Amino acid sequence: QAKHSGRNQYRRFTAPLRDSAQKRLDLLKDLQSALETGQFALQYQPIVDMQSGRVHKTEALVRWHHPERGLISPGEFIPLAEDTGLIVALGDHVFHQAARQLAAWRDTLGTTIDISVNVSPVQFKSDGLRPQAWMDTLRELGLPGSAITLEITERLLMEIDDQTRIRRQAFQEAGLKMALDDFGTGYSSVSYLKSFDIDYIKIDQSFIRHLAPDSEDLALCQAIITMAHHLGMQVIAEGIESQAQHELLRAVGCDYGQGYWYSRPVDPDRCAELLKTMQSGGTLLPTADKPDQ
Ligand code: C2E
Ligand code: MG
Ligand code: MG
Ligand code: MG
Numbered sequence: 651q652a653k654h655s656g657r658n659q660y661r662r663f664t665a666p667l668r669d670s671a672q673k674r675l676d677l678l679k680d681l682q683s684a685l686e687t688g689q690f691a692l693q694y695q696p697i698v699d700m701q702s703g704r705v706h707k708t709e710a711l712v713r714w715h716h717p718e719r720g721l722i723s724p725g726e727f728i729p730l731a732e733d734t735g736l737i738v739a740l741g742d743h744v745f746h747q748a749a750r751q752l753a754a755w756r757d758t759l760g761t762t763i764d765i766s767v768n769v770s771p772v773q774f775k776s777d778g779l780r781p782q783a784w785m786d787t788l789r790e791l792g793l794p795g796s797a798i799t800l801e802i803t804e805r806l807l808m809e810i811d812d813q814t815r816i817r818r819q820a821f822q823e824a825g826l827k828m829a830l831d832d833f834g835t836g837y838s839s840v841s842y843l844k845s846f847d848i849d850y851i852k853i854d855q856s857f858i859r860h861l862a863p864d865s866e867d868l869a870l871c872q873a874i875i876t877m878a879h880h881l882g883m884q885v886i887a888e889g890i891e892s893q894a895q896h897e898l899l900r901a902v903g904c905d906y907g908q909g910y911w912y913s914r915p916v917d918p919d920r921c922a923e924l925l926k927t928m929q930s931g932g933t934l935l936p937t938a939d940k941p942d943q
Contacts, residue, residue, distance in 0.1 A: 703933030804836025855889025
């Protein structure tokens with residue numbers, strides 16, 4: 651009897667595991683062709699100036715529209731793309747798509763909006779990544795390097811080698827900016843901040859989620875902001891979902907915020923509308939928070 655129930659338990663625990671391994675294999679197979687058949691699209695999420703409520707940049711976030719499975723989140727397929735090396739081609743696609751979109755917005759809307767693009771450590775370190783090709787694209791589109799911010803993670807900083815440093819320098823000479831994404835979730839030493847010449851620190855959403863007055867998380871945010879400002883960097887808080895979080899962070903001098911409270915990631919058309927609203931003096935602070943006009 652005990653043996654029997656033990657086996658049942660065994661089956662109960664392995665079936666989901668087997669399913670997820672199978673799902674992974676299926677996705678892996680589909681990933682190869684997804685790029686060629688144009689199944690990847692970008693959404694854009696505003697990064698908002700906390701004082702003025704105006705859009706500072708937008709972050710490009712990749713979406714996979716799978717013909718059978720529907721929308722698949724990057725959390726699911728970016729790791730697969732990294733394992734297979736496809737991340738290099740996918741990352742190139744994202745960069746070029748985002749740059750073209752940015753040039754189009756600048757032309758049609760007459761804004762000076764900038765854009766942020768995520769770069770995986772695997773992609774950053776790959777021989778397949780060619781900074782010169784990216785610069786050529788920017789030049790053809792008439793975009794200054796400073797219009798582009800590359801979002802990297804602590805994982806990259808922990809594995810810096812000569813190649814990585816040379817790449818960093820090439821991007822820097824072209825004027826691109828660097829943001830350190832998901833700050834506080836890795837194990838890197840803060841000394842890396844200096845050696846890699848970071849422009850923005852993005853405080854990970856796990857520090858924002860339970861933000862409250864007098865909380866440890868708020869103390870940590872405050873310390874990060876103070877440190878960043880002393881090092882000449884600016885701070886973006888990720889995952890702001892409430893006015894309370896916005897107010898607390900603004901009060902401790904956080905420069906920029908990103909999160910559902912301002913706007914979810916949106917399709918290019920919707921983003922163009924948001925940018926148009928900015929052009930006519932609008933802000934992304936929900937009305938309750940706006941000063942009387
Ligand atoms: P990330 O770069 O840290 O992007 C922020 C993630 O938080 C996005 O998830 C965004 O939709 C989500 N988010 C924004 N505001 C809120 C909020 O208020 N509450 C909550 N709960 N979530 C919020 P998404 O789009 O699913 O992307 C997940 C991760 O996948 C990204 O994290 C990034 O690491 C990676 N990723 C996305 N696009 C790309 C890409 O083009 N290339 C690479 N290499 N990685 C990408
Ligand atoms: Mg990011
Ligand atoms: Mg992040
Ligand atoms: Mg994240």
